[in-house]
Amino acid sequence: MSNQNTNRMEIKKVNRNRIYKLIYQKGEMSKQSIAYALNISLPTVTQNLRILLEQDLILESGMFESTGGRKAKAVSYNPGARYSVGVDITKNHVVVVVVDLGARVIQKLRVRLVFENKREYFQKVGALIEQTIRDSQVDERKILGVGISIPGLLSQDARKVVYATILGFTGGRIESFEEFIPYPCIFSNDASAAGFAEVWNTNMADNMVYLSLSDSVGGAIFLNQNFYPGDNQRSAEFGHMTIVPNGRECYCGMKGCVDAYCNSRILSESAPNGLDGFFELLRQGSPTHQKIWEEYLEYLLITINNLRMLFDCRVVLGGYVGNYMEEHIHTLREMASKRNTFEPDGTYLQVCRYKTEASAVGAALQHVQPFIDSI
Numbered sequence: 447m448s449n450q451n452t453n454r455m456e457i458k459k460v461n462r463n464r465i466y467k468l469i470y471q472k473g474e475m476s477k478q479s480i481a482y483a484l485n486i487s488l489p490t491v492t493q494n495l496r497i498l499l500e501q502d503l504i505l506e507s508g509m510f511e512s513t514g515g516r517k518a519k520a521v522s523y524n525p526g527a528r529y530s531v532g533v534d535i536t537k538n539h540v541v542v543v544v545v546d547l548g549a550r551v552i553q554k555l556r557v558r559l560v561f562e563n564k565r566e567y568f569q570k571v572g573a574l575i576e577q578t579i580r581d582s583q584v585d586e587r588k589i590l591g592v593g594i595s596i597p598g599l600l601s602q603d604a605r606k607v608v609y610a611t612i613l614g615f616t617g618g619r620i621e622s623f624e625e626f627i628p629y630p631c632i633f634s635n636d637a638s639a640a641g642f643a644e645v646w647n648t649n650m651a652d653n654m655v656y657l658s659l660s661d662s663v664g665g666a667i668f669l670n671q672n673f674y675p676g677d678n679q680r681s682a683e684f685g686h687m688t689i690v691p692n693g694r695e696c697y698c699g700m701k702g703c704v705d706a707y708c709n710s711r712i713l714s715e716s717a718p719n720g721l722d723g724f725f726e727l728l729r730q731g732s733p734t735h736q737k738i739w740e741e742y743l744e745y746l747l748i749t750i751n752n753l754r755m756l757f758d759c760r761v762v763l764g765g766y767v768g769n770y771m772e773e774h775i776h777t778l779r780e781m782a783s784k785r786n787t788f789e790p791d792g793t794y795l796q797v798c799r800y801k802t803e804a805s806a807v808g809a810a811l812q813h814v815q816p817f818i819d820s821i
Contacts, residue, residue, distance in 0.1 A: 461486060462494045466503060466821045469523050470547075471647060474507055476518035495521060503527050503821060525550060528817055529584045531575060531592040531629070532810030534636065534803070536661065537561055537612055540571055542578040543806040544589075547814055549646050553582035554803060561613050565622075572626025590817050591630035593809030594623055595639045597662055599680055604633045604812075608679075611697060612662055632812050637682065639808030640764050641666025642673060643800050646811055653759035656798075657684060657750070659767035662697070663705040667757070685709070689748050707745035710766040713738065725770050743781065750778075751785040754794060764798035771797045 464484055469475055475483075481491045498504040499521075507522040525548040534541040538560055544553040555578045559570060575592060598610030607618040624631045634642075641656030645668050656666040663685030667674040674681050685705035686698055693702030710721060716738050717723035727735040753761050763771050763778075771778065779792030786792070800807060 458494075461490060462497065463819070463821050465491060465494050466498060466523065467818065469504060469521060470818065474520050474522040476520060478518055498821075501527075523547065526584075526588075528588050528590050528814070529582075530590045530810040530813040531579065532595065532639075532803075532806035532808070533571065533575065533592060534595040534639075534806040534809065535561060535571070535613070536597065536636075540574055541803055541806045542574050543803050543810060544578055544582040544584060545807055545810045545814070547818070549643065549807055549811060549814070551803060551807065552584060553578050554806075555581070561615070563613075563615055563618060563622075565625075568622045569626050571623060575627055589629055591632065591813035592623075592627050593632055593634050593639070593812040594620070595634045595636045595805040595809040597636045597664070599683075600633050600635060602679055607633065630813070634805075634809040634812055635664065635666075636660070636805040637664030637765070638666040638673065638675075639806075639812070640798075640800065640804035641668065641682075641762075641808065642811055643804045643808035644762055644764060644798055645671060646808075653757065655682070655753050655757050655759060655761045657753065657761060657763055657768075658765035659708055659746075659763065660710050660765035663708050663765075684749065684753065687749070687752065689745060689752075704745070704749050708742065708749060708767075712742055713767065721766055721770060743778070747778070747781050747785055750782055750795060754782070754786065760794045760796055762796045762798055764800070764804060768798045769801045 465480055468480060468483060477488065477491045477495055480486070481488045495504065499506070503524055504521050505524045507520045525546040528547055529552065530545055532543045532545060538558060540557055540559045542555045543551050545551055555574060557574060561567065579586060579589065596607065596610060596615065597612045598607045598615060600606065601608055605620040607615050610616050610618065620631050620633055637656070637658035640658055644656055645654060652670045654668045658664045665682035665684040667682045686696065686700065686703045688700070688702045689704055689707065690702035694706035695701050696703035696706040713724045714720040716735060717727055724735060728739055750761055775795070775797055779795050782792035782795050783790050798804065
């Protein structure tokens with residue numbers, strides 16, 4: 447094949463990918479608006495839309511309102527063209543989700559299952575994945591793979607765990623799961639996965655810091671909408687920033703870490719029904735829980751202000767505690783503005799969009815992204 451033919455094929459593929467991604471981002475478009483937005487000829491758009499239709503990647507979704515001439519056909523991406531599975535592994539639970547290409551959760555399952563670095567545990571996880579896929583009734587041939595979220599640091603190829611003290615899984619490999627899962631598998635850090643779900647297909651500001659407040663504290667950094675992993679795959683380990691010299695002992699063995707002051711267990715273990723119970727008692731005006739909350743916020747706002755000073759971008763609160771922050775966001779913003787050296791405005795502080803299963807969804811999207819890039 448000549449270089450000229452190869453180049454022509456590459457151009458066609460690039461155009462097709464640009465067209466698909468634009469439809470994906472916008473949700474619904476006409477071929478005329480696609481041609482205008484991408485500065486591509488109408489015949490080229492028409493040809494590529496025909497191919498995408500044949501591949502079942504897009505749908506003809508009706509007609510746009512007339513602006514004086516003939517009504518334009520509307521096309522949208524087909525969210526059911528492929529699916530992905532996400533698994534969130536914690537110390538005591540497993541969450542499994544099946545998501546479509548639009549990151550919509552089709553099926554989910556949450557069960558109590560204490561983590562053990564044993565073959566029997568991985569076999570049980572494989573069975574839970576099979577059960578969730580079966581219950582979703584999706585075509586198994588359309589499943590791209592399984593993303594597995596864990597609270598730990600990963601190797602660059604995301605197939606080995608290099609640090610996972612919480613689970614006791616340091617040195618663990620993806621092959622332990624793959625033995626019982628008949629799909630391609632990849633690990634994700636839990637906080638990074640949740641942050642990935644948060645920025646998925648949004649038109650928000652380019653830069654974002656995601657602060658995950660769960661049983662452990664972590665996060666994710668997105669610069670120009672791209673995930674920043676760091677030189678050693680250890681970016682956004684916000685839970686291990688020191689905020690109180692020689693303070694409380696952290697599970698990592700150091701003292702004064704953010705995690706020792708801002709993990710969700712500080713709140714959940716003070717109430718009979720976990721976080722639900724804590725925030726309900728807070729609404730009822732319980733003096734004990736009000737005091738716990740005020741102390742929690744004191745350390746949380748130090749952390750938030752440090753992140754704002756470091757990155758000068760929006761800070762999104764996620765994780766278990768982030769799910770409850772909507773009703774407290776105005777108070778948090780006021781407190782953040784008082785601590786800020788440069789600005790009397792705390793609106794940079796936001797609450798996560800994904801309230802539940804964020805890590806599992808983000809893990810699943812690790813397979814969706816390369817599929818979209820390959821179209």
